[in-house]
């Protein structure tokens with residue numbers, strides 16, 4: 190053996206006089222083509238998961254140390270040539286291996302770079318601090334830790350469990366590691382109580398709990414309930430509504446294992462928790478769990494993955510599960526996969542009943558006279574509301590369209606209030622007299638006269654929540670009308686204030702968008718009406734019916750929560766299609782029948798959950814450029830699809846709203862009967878598409894991305 194070569198045995202080949210190679214993931218733009226970690230040099234080995242500051246180009250950026258032993262060195266690797274790690278963030282335990290695996294899986298699955306994924310899910314502030322600033326921040330956090338010792342637990346009397354709750358909790362007690370559960374029960378069936386009991390068991394076992402809700406608006410309610418139940422425990426929330434400092438602090442408490450319960454929105458699925466013992470995903474069907482830009486991950490799906498990874502139970506709760514989840518929770522004998530254990534809680538707690546559904550056939554309402562708009566609500570419905578007002582009960586009128594009117598129209602020349610930058614109408618907002626585009630935000634004062642012909646008689650067409658509120662005030666003199674939608678609640682605290690006045694009984698009739706259908710517990714609500722639910726029946730999106738059913742059922746759940754009034758609670762649907770199967774199923778509150786029918790249709794059409802989809806999206810200066818890129822991408826990738834044999838590329842088409850803020854959008858659907866095959870295809874083609882995109886920049890391509898498991902098509 191030649192003496193000048195070191196023996197491989199017992200010697201770390203990475204360790205030479207100058208130090209060791211450290212693999213670090215940093216945030217790099219998607220188009221840089223950097224998918225994995227970069228190599229740096231450090232004087233000593235750093236544990237995977239440590240946070241470091243490293244030079245990148247001319248900047249110093251925060252990065253996460255990854256397992257060097259699992260990463261092949263970069264091409265042309267020579268240790269002395271590597272740039273050194275600038276500094277290590279002190280007093281920060283390494284991000285655990287489960288966290289790194291989750292991030293690695295998410296990056297791979299959703300076709301993003303590891304660096305983007307890893308850095309995106311850290312608190313924004315953490316990414317910006319250097320070691321000195323961090324040390325200072327850390328000290329402050331320690332002080333806060335000392336101060337924030339929660340008070341002692343008070344005496345709480347727990348309600349006796351219903352037999353259904355007992356059964357669900359018994360099943361949870363015998364869980365196999367990583368087993369997902371679907372907790373299927375109407376609003377008011379006591380799902381939250383089940384979460385809380387299982388959380389109690391988890392805490393008793395010395396473990397942490399992660400509870401997710403779809404929207405920030407819903408966190409304060411859950412927080413209050415959890416805080417009441419678990420006085421003496423440290424509870425933190427994580428969502429985008431926190432200040433950067435709060436977010437960093439709460440994240441740190443979770444990561445250090447100091448917080449017992451983390452409540453959060455989708456981003457909290459990535460919270461490192463060393464003692465994690467339970468994951469809860471409330472309203473698991475909610476579209477908000479899917480990120481809609483950048484790395485388009487599904488927090489629900491990642492929660493299921495994470496539960497398996499960490500060997501803990503995950504509870505997905507819903508009255509109207511997503512069809513994917515339902516399919517997984519159906520036993521194999523009933524056409525499902527049987528992967529999830531289904532826990533059913535059909536009845537509401539106490540004597541609360543779901544409201545009686547009344548389908549109102551609009552074709553039988555008297556026709557309005559020529560040139561007049563139909564009344565805002567059918568007369569029978571108005572009567573029913575009037576009765577409620579007289580009895581001191583509340584009504585909720587649901588209309589999923591904000592603003593006064595969706596468009597203004599000139600009857601002389603046919604001008605309509607289009608957005609100059611989008612292929613969409615600008616919505617008339619009467620309150621501030623603006624025409625506003627809900628896609629790009631472009632806003633102008635309403636013109637006094639038609640901009641094309643000067644006619645001063647320009648009319649609103651159609652009806653939004655603002656107008657409905659106005660019309661109801663006219664139709665129901667003396668009734669107090671309130672409204673909740675994204676316009677009313679734009680200012681901080683406005684939503685809370687408006688909700689408080691509803692709870693206090695200061696509102697008789699509440700007009701609202703889907704915002705109010707979720708989660709709120711209105712005790713005096715005995716009527717819910719959907720004014721225009723038909724639109725979703727004929728939408729091109731294959732999930733539209735599923736979403737509409739969920740929304741209507743959830744809205745119905747706002748009524749009749751109190752046993753005193755449940756007996757005469759009603760859910761009204763104003764429709765031109767009274768016999769539509771969706772309404773038929775809703776009338777009987779028969780989610781399984783609805784789901785069975787939908788699943789059958791999906792199976793025939795080869796749609797999820799019977800197929801996996803990805804959407805290649807492109808944005809460009811012209812529609813031609815957007816489509817050309819997609820077409821070239823398809824042509825290039827076709828041989829890979831052919832080789833796999835079960836991947837289909839569909840033609841490139843404009844998106845439903847094709848132009849937004851002067852950028853044209855197009856998309857191409859990729860479908861496969863096999864999820865692994867689709868993943869393989871996307872991984873095999875991504876470098877190719879990246880190169881192609883670079884070349885297409887000159888011809889006007891602005892952005893492109895792959896959306897895996899897209900929510901809308």
Ligand code: ADP
Nearest residue numbers: 348349350351375376377378379380381382538
């Ligand atoms: P969900 O989460 O399914 O909407 P909740 O857990 O919020 O249902 O329960 C609805 C209402 O019933 C709540 O006010 C809750 O406090 C109450 N509740 C839940 N379980 C019980 C029980 N076993 N006995 C009495 N009241 C209960």
Ligand code: ZN
Nearest residue numbers: 599602639642
């Ligand atoms: Zn005109």
Ligand code: ZN
Nearest residue numbers: 608611626629
């Ligand atoms: Zn616009």
